[in-house]
Amino acid sequence: MSNLKYCQGPECHTYHTQDRLRGPKGNKTNQTRRRSSLNYGEFCDTRCEHAWLSKYATIAVDHFGRLNEVKHLTEENAWTKTYNWRASSDESHRHYFLNHITKERRPLTIEQFNDSNYTINTGE
Ligand SMILES: [Zn+2]
Numbered sequence: 421m422s423n424l425k426y427c428q429g430p431e432c433h434t435y436h437t438q439d440r441l442r443g444p445k446g447n448k449t450n451q452t453r454r455r456s457s458l459n460y461g462e463f464c465d466t467r468c469e470h471a472w473l474s475k476y477a478t479i480a481v482d483h484f485g486r487l488n489e490v491k492h493l494t495e496e497n498a499w500t501k502t503y504n505w506r507a508s509s510d511e512s513h514r515h516y517f518l519n520h521i522t523k524e525r526r527p528l529t530i531e532q533f534n535d536s537n538y539t540i541n542t543g544e
Contacts, residue, residue: 429465436450
């Protein structure tokens with residue numbers, strides 16, 4: 421059983437690189453890249469990522485919800501996670517929320533920092 425992930429780029433197999441040329445000697449073909457982990461999520465590189473977006477972005481946006489009005493940055497939704505990369509690893513306030521409007525900082529644990537569902541933003 422192979423746990424390799426296949427690059428989802430629709431044109432991946434059409435790009436000419438040595439590592440895509442695979443198969444038995446004399447019968448090699450350009451093949452979709454497969455890796456134990458892909459560097460760009462579902463894709464082997466940004467070219468494949470862009471090719472997928474070019475082909476499927478409109479379908480994906482229509483599926484997940486199209487933005488039809490402007491959004492506004494407000495104090496309530498201006499929080500982003502960040503960290504002080506110069507702080508030593510044992511400092512408790514290395515990771516924090518930063519409000520980009522008020523400049524207020526609120527400390528985060530590393531678990532909260534890594535949890536993509538953890539937010540203090542309210543509203544859109
Ligand atoms: Zn690819």
